[in-house]
Amino acid sequence: MIELSRITKRFGSHAALDGVDLSIPKATTTALIGPSGCGKSTLLRVIIGLIEADEGEVTIEGRPLAAWNQRELRQRFGYAIQSGGLFPHLTARQNIELPARAHRCALKPGRIAELAELTHLDPSLLDRFSAELSGGQRQRVALVRALVLDPDILLLDEPLGALDPMVRADLQRDLKSLFDELNKTVVLVTHDLAEAAYLAPADIVLLREGRIAQRGAFAHLRAEPAEPFVTSFIEAQTERVAALVGAVP
Amino acid sequence: MIRWLLVIVLAASAAGQERVVVGSKSFTESAILGHMLVALAEDAGVKADLKSFPGSSVAFAALRASEIIAYPEYTGTLKRELLAELGLETDDELRDALAKLGLAMSEPIGFNNTYAVGVTRATADRLSLQTIGDLASHPDLRLAFSNEFMNRGDGWPGLRDTYGLPNPARGIEHALSYPALAQGQIDATDLYSTDAQIAAMGLAVLEDDRGYFPRYDAVVLYRLDLAERNPAVLASLLKLGGAIDEARMRSYNERAELGGPNDEGRVPPAVVAADAVNELFGLEAEASSSTLASRVLLRTRQHLVLVGVSMGIAIAIALPLGVVAARSRAFAGPVLGITGVLQTVPALALLVLLIGPLGIGAPTAIVALLLYSLLPIVRNTHAGLTGIAGDLVESADAIGLAGLDRLRRVELPLALPTILAGIKIAAVINVGTATLGGFISAGGYGQPIFTGITQNNFALILEGAVPAAAMAVLVQLAFDGLERLVVPRGLRL
Numbered sequence: 216m217i218e219l220s221r222i223t224k225r226f227g228s229h230a231a232l233d234g235v236d237l238s239i240p241k242a243t244t245t246a247l248i249g250p251s252g253c254g255k256s257t258l259l260r261v262i263i264g265l266i267e268a269d270e271g272e273v274t275i276e277g278r279p280l281a282a283w284n285q286r287e288l289r290q291r292f293g294y295a296i297q298s299g300g301l302f303p304h305l306t307a308r309q310n311i312e313l314p315a316r317a318h319r320c321a322l323k324p325g326r327i328a329e330l331a332e333l334t335h336l337d338p339s340l341l342d343r344f345s346a347e348l349s350g351g352q353r354q355r356v357a358l359v360r361a362l363v364l365d366p367d368i369l370l371l372d373e374p375l376g377a378l379d380p381m382v383r384a385d386l387q388r389d390l391k392s393l394f395d396e397l398n399k400t401v402v403l404v405t406h407d408l409a410e411a412a413y414l415a416p417a418d419i420v421l422l423r424e425g426r427i428a429q430r431g432a433f434a435h436l437r438a439e440p441a442e443p444f445v446t447s448f449i450e451a452q453t454e455r456v457a458a459l460v461g462a463v464p
Numbered sequence: 465m466i467r468w469l470l471v472i473v474l475a476a477s478a479a480g481q482e483r484v485v486v487g488s489k490s491f492t493e494s495a496i497l498g499h500m501l502v503a504l505a506e507d508a509g510v511k512a513d514l515k516s517f518p519g520s521s522v523a524f525a526a527l528r529a530s531e532i533i534a535y536p537e538y539t540g541t542l543k544r545e546l547l548a549e550l551g552l553e554t555d556d557e558l559r560d561a562l563a564k565l566g567l568a569m570s571e572p573i574g575f576n577n578t579y580a581v582g583v584t585r586a587t588a589d590r591l592s593l594q595t596i597g598d599l600a601s602h603p604d605l606r607l608a609f610s611n612e613f614m615n616r617g618d619g620w621p622g623l624r625d626t627y628g629l630p631n632p633a634r635g636i637e638h639a640l641s642y643p644a645l646a647q648g649q650i651d652a653t654d655l656y657s658t659d660a661q662i663a664a665m666g667l668a669v670l671e672d673d674r675g676y677f678p679r680y681d682a683v684v685l686y687r688l689d690l691a692e693r694n695p696a697v698l699a700s701l702l703k704l705g706g707a708i709d710e711a712r713m714r715s716y717n718e719r720a721e722l723g724g725p726n727d728e729g730r731v732p733p734a735v736v737a738a739d740a741v742n743e744l745f746g747l748e749a750e751a752s753s754s755t756l757a758s759r760v761l762l763r764t765r766q767h768l769v770l771v772g773v774s775m776g777i778a779i780a781i782a783l784p785l786g787v788v789a790a791r792s793r794a795f796a797g798p799v800l801g802i803t804g805v806l807q808t809v810p811a812l813a814l815l816v817l818l819i820g821p822l823g824i825g826a827p828t829a830i831v832a833l834l835l836y837s838l839l840p841i842v843r844n845t846h847a848g849l850t851g852i853a854g855d856l857v858e859s860a861d862a863i864g865l866a867g868l869d870r871l872r873r874v875e876l877p878l879a880l881p882t883i884l885a886g887i888k889i890a891a892v893i894n895v896g897t898a899t900l901g902g903f904i905s906a907g908g909y910g911q912p913i914f915t916g917i918t919q920n921n922f923a924l925i926l927e928g929a930v931p932a933a934a935m936a937v938l939v940q941l942a943f944d945g946l947e948r949l950v951v952p953r954g955l956r957l
Contacts, residue, residue: 265858289864300859304877304952313873317864344954360863 216241217262217368217400222271224257231257232268233425241367244394244401246411249422250448255404258422259372262402263292275368290318293361297373299353301345307356308341314364322363330359333396335389351382358393368400375410387459390414408452409459416460421445433460482510484697487523487535490516490918491638492720492733493577493658493713497536499737501684501701503749505533507741508700516915517905519612520546522824526905527685528565529823533694534686534701537569538577540678542685544618555681563688570684571705575658575713578680579613581623581670582655584645588668595671596627599652603630608650610638618678619654626676639920658710660718682713707744716740721920730921759912760931766907767935770826770898774833775891782838783883786845787871796846803839811836811897815904829906833898837890844886848879881951888943895936899928909935 217239224232231254239245247255260266262273264280273280275288301310308327315322331338336355345353354374361369374390375383391414394401405411411419412433420430428448429441433456440446449456484505488498498514505512515532517523524546526532542562543552552558562568581596583605588594591602599605607629613619614635623629636644641653642661655662655669657680662669684705690698708716720736723729734751741747785803789796809817814832822828852875860874876883902910909928916924948956 260858263862265861285866286864289862292862294859294862296855296859298855300855300862302856302859302874302878302954303957304880304954306954313865314863316873317869344957346954346957 216276217402218272218274218277219258219262220272222258222261222268222273224254224261224266224268230425232261234271235422235425235427237420237427237430239400239402241400242398243418244403244415245418245420246415247402247404247420247422248406248408248411249428251406252424253422254425255406255422256372259370259402259404263294263370264288286318290314290364291367293364293366293369295354295357295361295369295371295374297376299345299350299357301348301353301356301360303345306342306344307348310345310356311341311360311363314360318364320364326363327359330362333393334358334362349382350378351386354378354386355389358390362397366399368402369397370402372404373406374403375407376405387413407455408449409456412456413459421448482694483513484510484694485513485515485532487515487517487526487532489520489523489535490518490915491656492919493656493717494536495733495915495919496716496720496737496740497573497682497704499734499751500704500741501534501536503738503741503747504700504703504745505697506749507745507747508694508696510694510697515905516911517824518903518914518918522819522905524685526824527567527687530687531825533690533697534684536573536682537685538680538682539569539572540578540618540680542569544678545616548617562685566688568686568688570686570702572681572683573704574682574706574708575710576679576681577656577658577710577713579618579677580655580657580672581652582645582662582667583652583670585666585668587651588670593668593670595673596623596629596676597673598670599631600627600629605631605651606649607631607633607652608636608641608644609633609654610641611635612638613654623676626674637917639918642920658713658717660714660721663714664718664722682708703745708740730923733919756927759927763907763909763911763928764931764935766826766911767895767898767909767932770829770833770901770906770908771891771894771935771939774830774898775837775887775894777830778834778837778890779841779887781834782841783845785838786842786883787849789842789846790849799842800846803842806835807839811900812903815900819904824904824906826901826906828904829898829901829908833894833901836897837894840886840890840893841883842886844882844889845879848882848886849875851882852878877952878955881947881955884943884947884951888940888947891939891943892936895932895939899932902928 219235219237222232222235223230235258247258249255257266261268275283275291302313305313311327312322327341328338331341334355336352336359340348340352348356358374375386378386387410394414403414417432419433419436421428421436423444429436429445436445437449440449486498486501486505488494495516498516502512502514515526517526520537520541523535527535539555539558542558547561550561552561559569583593593599609620614633620633636650636653641650642665644650645653645667646665655667657669661667684701686698686701716736719728719731720733721730724731732751738749738751741749785799789799811832814835815828818828818832822831856874856878860870865874898908899910899913901908902914909932911928912924913928916922916928
């Protein structure tokens with residue numbers, strides 16, 4: 216369980232997050248969505264502690280972030296970003312093994328193969344460098360790396376943002392079944408409403424200018440928009456939502 | 465490393481024979497006399513080496529510091545320059561003063577190599593110049609004096625005041641002043657009266673009618689403790705007293721600078737010296753049979769030590785500095801600023817500044833070179849680390865890599881190509897700058913370059929310059945190879 220209360224983060228005079236309250240329950244998939252600059256990526260970084268909020272408090276499983284041992288906390292999180300964030304000097308396998316090295320723990324034999332199968336990553340790609348992989352392959356490697364220590368919480372920042380549509384559709388399907396199978400707490404940042412509706416149909420958090428505009432299931436947002444912004448954000452993407460999750464009532 | 469040094473030191477001392485070091489200044493006459501002293505010392509049963517110094521004051525300092533046991537000097541230089549503050553007049557006063565410093569001088573070798581002022585015969589005839597004072601009525605004449613003469617107590621300032629000369633004067637390397645005179649680029653210069661070129665070029669020597677220049681009787685200057693430590697060597701060195709008159713010395717200089725009779729070509733000072741001691745003292749000395757290859761090999765070793773040691777220490781200092789500068793912005797400003805300022809100090813000036821606290825020789829050159837090498841390494845380490853893409857730094861952080869772990873596993877490998885490029889730049893510059901070590905007797909390729917300039921010997925200059933250029937290219941190639949070896953393949957794709 217992740218609890219955010221009154222989180223404010225400013226960059227200069229601009230408030231990227233402006234008093235955000237958010238509670239994310241265990242074993243669900245939550246999508247943070249909104250236009251560029253709405254603060255969704257900043258929110259994700261505050262959760263994992265990559266940036267510190269100016270005001271407010273983050274608690275993970277009831278303990279304030281500051282009270283956690285940094286290493287212990289990192290081990291609870293799997294984190295993947297848009298470009299994959301793979302280290303170019305290491306092979307895919309070395310990238311995947313890095314979290315284990317950082318935390319001085321050994322991987323179970325077969326762990327990487329098991330995750331490769333789960334994420335549909337061709338094992339023959341494991342000895343390639345990042346520069347030798349396609350965008351989709353990189354993203355699958357990043358996913359394996361995020362999952363390798365079996366974290367409770369998976370934080371994904373636009374994981375499919377840099378992919379072409381065909382590859383993206385493939386990975387969306389794979390992610391969906393992965394989330395269903397693993398039953399982890401997932402927080403997914405995306406600017407794509409269709410992706411959010413598909414991967415996190417029950418819990419979408421729509422942000423605007425550092426505040427939460429509305430939160431709820433996709434159907435709820437659509438049926439009872441809290442403000443005109445919600446309506447216009449949804450309408451702008453309706454066709455694509457229909458294509459992915461079926462006709463919208 | 466330390467074990468290897470020990471092995472080398474032990475191997476050197478295992479040769480058993482006692483070693484002494486004799487000095488000389490780098491100009492031809494002093495070099496010939498220095499080689500003669502080496503031959504005489506070896507005749508007394510020791511192994512002797514010759515160390516060449518760029519000027520009187522450094523040679524004198526080396527003698528006082530026991531770096532050498534003896535070197536050829538001139539009484540005028542001692543009285544007016546090296547011990548000028550004592551106001552010495554007679555040779556007896558000079559001997560007393562030297563004794564107080566633990567030094568002594570031999571009987572005069574037999575020639576007076578005084579300073580003189582010379583012009584071409586044509587200039588002398590055209591302007592009816594006979595004495596130095598005659599120059600005063602021709603203020604448009606261009607005077608150029610050797611760099612040492614420009615500043616010496618017995619040099620230009622005193623000469624100008626004694627004769628009231630209004631002419632401006634500039635400094636020039638002594639060996640270059642003869643061609644400059646011949647080509648009409650300058651009108652008058654200082655000569656050593658035993659210079660071979662005076663006769664060869666038919667120069668007019670202006671009379672010192674006010675007796676400004678003292679006698680410059682050549683002597684062997686040596687340490688008094690030599691009498692106890694090695695009386696046989698001292699006795700042998702002192703044979704030079706009274707052995708060479710002015711005509712003979714001039715003929716030696718001529719053979720070395722202009723070539724011997726029968727189109728012999730220029731003869732190295734070492735060979736002139738060997739022939740001289742054999743003729744004068746019936747020795748059977750051979751000019752140390754150093755071939756071109758063995759000389760280049762020796763200097764390559766010396767040069768590699770200068771470059772290798774200075775680079776090693778520079779890397780050990782600069783890498784951590786660069787890392788800390790990349791971590792702390794407050795630290796980055798001063799570190800980059802100070803190393804940047806060090807880089808702007810001209811290399812020669814840096815060397816000279818360091819002679820004060822550190823003396824002359826290889827250690828001083830190594831300190832100067834390492835200070836010079838800091839900036840490219842610090843700057844590139846800083847740039848390589850701060851230039852790592854933000855999302856990679858964030859990913860490392862999110863994975864839980866922190867501190868030294870992150871530095872070792874992620875940051876240094878990613879910055880490695882940039883850091884290596886900095887080390888490569890530093891090393892290539894270092895190879896070139898190390899030739900300036902010749903200026904302070906640090907050995908290496910600079911030694912023949914500087915000696916060649918002083919003796920106006922182009923072949924000798926090339927003997928240092930060509931290998932130095934080759935080494936710079938090789939260092940560049942070696943680093944290119946090293947880059948392929950150590951930079952992870954993923955960064956080269």
